[in-house]
Amino acid sequence: MGRARYAVLTLAVSLLMAGVSGGQERALGRVKSESAWLRQSPSASEEDVWKEIKVVRDRSAGLHSAVRDWIESLLPQSRAALDSEFSFLNPRLNAELQRAGLIRSVITEDDFRPGFVTRMELSRPPEDPDKLAVTVGIGVPCGSDDLVYVYDYSQGPPRRVLESRGTRDHDESISSVRFSKRDASGSQLILTLRYAVQCGSFWNRLSYDLFRLSSAANMALRTLGGEQGVYFGAYDPYQLRLEPDELLMEIRDHSIDSGVRPHVLHYNVANSAGERIDPVALQPQDFVDEWLMRPWSEMESRSAESVRDKLKKWHEFLAGDFVAGKFNFVQACREKPDQWQVGVALDWIKGKELPEPLSAYFLVQQSEQYRFKMVGISFDRQDGCPGETRPNTESPSMFPRREHR
Numbered sequence: 001m002g003r004a005r006y007a008v009l010t011l012a013v014s015l016l017m018a019g020v021s022g023g024q025e026r027a028l029g030r031v032k033s034e035s036a037w038l039r040q041s042p043s044a045s046e047e048d049v050w051k052e053i054k055v056v057r058d059r060s061a062g063l064h065s066a067v068r069d070w071i072e073s074l075l076p077q078s079r080a081a082l083d084s085e086f087s088f089l090n091p092r093l094n095a096e097l098q099r100a101g102l103i104r105s106v107i108t109e110d111d112f113r114p115g116f117v118t119r120m121e122l123s124r125p126p127e128d129p130d131k132l133a134v135t136v137g138i139g140v141p142c143g144s145d146d147l148v149y150v151y152d153y154s155q156g157p158p159r160r161v162l163e164s165r166g167t168r169d170h171d172e173s174i175s176s177v178r179f180s181k182r183d184a185s186g187s188q189l190i191l192t193l194r195y196a197v198q199c200g201s202f203w204n205r206l207s208y209d210l211f212r213l214s215s216a217a218n219m220a221l222r223t224l225g226g227e228q229g230v231y232f233g234a235y236d237p238y239q240l241r242l243e244p245d246e247l248l249m250e251i252r253d254h255s256i257d258s259g260v261r262p263h264v265l266h267y268n269v270a271n272s273a274g275e276r277i278d279p280v281a282l283q284p285q286d287f288v289d290e291w292l293m294r295p296w297s298e299m300e301s302r303s304a305e306s307v308r309d310k311l312k313k314w315h316e317f318l319a320g321d322f323v324a325g326k327f328n329f330v331q332a333c334r335e336k337p338d339q340w341q342v343g344v345a346l347d348w349i350k351g352k353e354l355p356e357p358l359s360a361y362f363l364v365q366q367s368e369q370y371r372f373k374m375v376g377i378s379f380d381r382q383d384g385c386p387g388e389t390r391p392n393t394e395s396p397s398m399f400p401r402r403e404h405r
Helices: 002-040 048-061 063-075 081-100 284-293 296-302 305-318
Strands: 115-122 131-140 145-153 161-164 173-179 187-197 203-213 220-233 237-242 246-254 260-268 326-330 339-350 352-368 371-378
Touching: 002 063, 048 063, 048 145, 063 081, 063 115, 063 131, 063 145, 063 161, 081 296, 131 296, 145 173, 145 260, 161 203, 173 237, 173 246, 187 237, 203 246, 220 260, 246 352, 246 371, 260 284, 284 296, 284 326, 284 352, 284 371, 296 305, 296 371, 305 339, 305 371
Parallel strands: none
Antiparallel strands: 115 131, 131 145, 145 161, 173 187, 187 203, 203 220, 220 246, 237 246, 246 260, 326 339, 339 352, 352 371
8 A cells, every 4th residue: 555655656746747847848948939039030220229229129028038937937946945956046047048059148249149048147135035036138239138037935936026127218238136124014125227238338327116015915016216327437336225215326427527426316215106315416516416417306395495486497597408517616605604606617508508608606505414405596606605616526425435456
């Protein structure tokens, strides 16, 4: 009787394993089929490389789905299994793709062929070992179109709780995926950072999408998102802190004087809708830069209420599109110790080049270390701030300085 039970159990396990293996092979076969279809598709050549990238991204949706399903057929089915198999899982996936002829490790503009997997990365966030993040890239001209999948093992078998794909023009590639710790209710934030594929420049766009995964939800829901220019040539192109109710990012990007400064994006996300909060800049000239570049909806509350109507007209006259100029001085006001006078020679306003520089003087009030408010703008210097101290070229930071290696 015991031998008969053992034989039945052995047969059942064998059939189960054969079924699993067969499912994996079918899933991989679909990946091969989608890859072959892309390779045989007519060329997506366009005069504009960005149009070509968009065409290839759209065509690659089927291959992305097939790769995702294949990965899910191979995922460990418990947290304990994930713990024991994780170190081998990424090499195994890449090796099987390599054997199937689906990987091209390097794709350049001159050597681009659609239909290949260019990136396969698995990671487990230290903030939450119950999570597994998988980044999959499909080749596009000049780079990789990446999707991110997040799986949760806290309730047993893996549940896909996030599938994040680029939705904007120029947000093809994943730069980072970050997780906050869980709050008292079990809620957690997940941040994805994306950049545009780039054939040869350090200047780029960094798009960010923040998702909240509550303990009662099956899928993470998008809380906020946006874009910010970034200079990848900087030592620290961006730094960030992510808490269950807060997102703080410092991103290096150009300033109106053609330099590079930290752009501060600070959000309170305790509620479902994120709200941008102070600080928005780290020194007076950066605040003037931010005030000229950001929409009035963000700068209204950072403009003195007593003269807000006048400042709105100045904002409508100077701000928006492309603004460029030179900071001539940043002078602490002797008669008003909490104010700064910033002298700017503007060469471009609202995307139009001026026939000659336009001098403008901005009065900025500083109430705390990094809290600023616009209190006045004039074509003539305001009284009480004699002197022309040169702007500070060493930008402060809200993050610890790291030694250059």
